[in-house]
Amino acid sequence: MTAARHFRPTSARIMKSASHPALQNRLLALLPENETHVILPALEPVDLPRGFVIVGADAPIEHVYFICSGIGSVVTVAAETQRAEAGMFGREGFAPTSAGVGGTISVQEVLIQVEGHGFRMPLKVVTEALSTHPTFANLLARFIQAFSAQISYTALSNITCQVDERLARWLLMCHDRVDGDEIALTHDFISLMLGVRRPSVTTALHVLEGRKLIQAERGRITIRDRKGMQDFAARTYGKPEEEYRRLIGEF
Template identity: 55%
Template sequence: MAAPPQFNMPNKLLALLPSADYNQIAPDLNHVVLPRGSLLGEMGKPIKYVYFLTSGIGSVVATTPEGHRAEAGLFGLDGYVPTSAVAGAEINAHDVGIQLEGDGYRMDYDAFRGWMEGNRSLSKVMIRSLEAFSIQLAYTAASNALHDVTERLARWLLMCHDRVAGNEINLTHEFISLMLAVRRPSVTTALHVLEGNGFIKSERGHITIRNRAALEEFAHDAYGRPEEEYRRLMRDLF
């Protein structure tokens, strides 16, 4: 399936492009359905495609030499992956996978590199997005060091909520424990705290956001600054 007209493009980065630039690159965008568990990039293997999600949620997962894994960054229709393609990197430094099923558009790596060299508008948007994603990664590292598990979970749920339609998020305890790099019992306890405060409703594999404003207040400074920076970086680009 070819890329839709720009006014129907849900990916925020592609929607930001001047229409003439979007129309130039659109023939190189191919629609893909992305079930949960889809790998968009494997650590140590060549980058084949650059992906622009239009729905769903994905994660960049860092793996230590001993095989420990934790989420480094979260993305959805706000960005693209792998971000290292902007710098001309040809090998994936991390695993990149889909955690909440969705769909999107992908572009061959070589075509992406060609457009990065040949289309200044695309290059500008991609570089701004890379900076925004870098800020998210930095705040994830800070949150992991400074906030308790319940605040980190609140932040993470808010970030997921930003990237889905509606208030329903289908996530298992096992997946959340991987993303937060904590044991599953810690996730269960944190979910009980958030549910007991009326912020969410938690069922097996399913979380409903019930009080977004209160959840943000509970998260304190764990959430908000990267989101503000994303909006600032994407404002008035053209």
């Protein structure tokens, strides 16, 4: 079973997304027709290359991004040497979350981790829509709550788990957000996201590879045994994903 299965749009969604490509984003896809009429025209398509900064830490928000493919990382930054990923999102979410409740400044940095494309709206349009479009506002709020659950599990795994377990959880979350079983990643980048040394990532990957859970090549990791990975991740994977499904629906 590949991750693609989890995320392959249903035929109904395919038809809908044919009407507007932005509806590949799970949140936008759930908007009622009377709200899409106003939201969709305000969207501007954007390519999201790896490393693209959606918003800086403590920086004013200019646009709100709805990703259709690729992965974004939300990174907490306290100092140059003190930074770590809080959570990640793909086409099931949006960023920066603060804009979803009327905020104008982002606490965290948000950057593209796996390249893709999506759409963006000027902050002002989002802010206004929050009061005029209740379903839109509630949808964004629901995502913030689901994402908050994800972050709380990041916090948990950061103290209770060893590097290899945290890595397993992180790879599973990436897997959920890409098509297929291959993910383009370097050890160095992973080490930044997990907040560990680069060599720690190398040895942790060797552990997973030794258990036949993944296959690691230069700049690319292939998931081979998803179920085994979940067992290895020591119960830190799954609950936040459940919360998303309860509050919003399938990824």
